[in-house]
C-alpha cells in the first residue's frame with residue numbers, strides 16, 4: 001500500500017491521491033497490458049493502462065472539482081489525443097488540470113522500469129501544483145508554487161555544479177524525424193564532449209523531477225507537450241533551478257522545446273545548443 005494517500009481535498013492532496021492511485025494501478029499491470037495501439041506512428045503507442053490511468057485521474061478530479069477543466073494526453077474520450085485547438089481552448093480555463101497518466105509508455109511496454117505519472121494544476125495559465133510520481137521506486141515529487149519542492153517529504157534543491165564539464169544532462173529522442181531529431185542530434189554531438197555525460201532514459205517528467213532533485217544537472221528536449229512538462233517545470237523552479245524554452249525564453253504552457261537546469265549552467269547550456277544548430 002502506498003504511503004502517499006493523504007486526507008483532505010486541497011488541490012495538492014487531490015493531485016497526490018490521483019497520482020498514487022494511478023501509479024499503483026500502472027505498477028500492478030506492468031508486463032500484463034493487453035492492447036498496444038499505434039497512435040501517430042509506430043514510435044507513438046498507447047495501452048489500455050494509459051487510458052485507464054487517465055480515466056481514473058479524471059474521475060477523481062471531477063469528483064472534487066467539477067468546474068475545473070482537464071487536459072490529458074489521452075483525451076476526454078481517452079484514446080483521442082488532445083488537438084492543438086483543444087490545447088488552446090484548455091489554456092483559457094481558470095483552473096486547468098494537466099495530466100500525463102503514464103509518461104514513458106515505450107519504457108512501460110518494454111518493461112524498462114522508468115516511467116511516471118505527471119499531474120499539474122494551472123491557475124490562469126500559471127502552474128501552481130506539480131506532482132510527478134514514480135511507482136517503481138515509490139518516489140513522489142511534489143511542488144507547490146512559492147512553497148518549494150519535495151521528494152519523499154524532503155526539500156529538494158537543484159545540483160550545485162557550476163560548470164558544464166561536471167554536469168550530467170538528459171534528453172529524449174524526438175519522433176519528429178524531419179525537424180526535431182536532426183536538431184537534437186546536433187545538440188547531442190556538440191554537448192557530449194563538453195559535459196560529463198548524457199542520458200536519455202525515456203520519461204521527460206521524471207527527467208525533470210531528477211533535475212529538481214539534483215540527480216541531473218540539466219535536461220532539454222524538443223517537441224514535447226504541456227502534459228509532459230507542466231508538473232516538472234514547477235518542480236525545477238521550486239527547487240531553485242531555471243526552466244525556459246531552448247532559446248532561454250521563460251517557460252509557459254505552450255512551450256514545446258524545453259530546457260531546464262540548476263541555473264548555474266543554463267546560459268552555457270543554451271549557447272552550446274544554439275551554436276550547434278547555427279552550424280547547420
Ligand code: IPD
Pocket residue numbers: 073100102103104105106171172173174175201202203204205221223224228
Ligand atoms: C514521452 C516521454 C519520452 C519523450 C517523448 C514523450 P509518453 O511521453 O516523455 O521521454 O522522449 O517525447 O512523448 O508518450 O510516454 O507519455
Ligand code: CA
Pocket residue numbers: 044045046073105
Ligand atoms: Ca504518448
Ligand code: CA
Pocket residue numbers: 100102103104204227228
Ligand atoms: Ca509524456
Ligand code: CA
Pocket residue numbers: 050073100101102103104105
Ligand atoms: Ca503519456
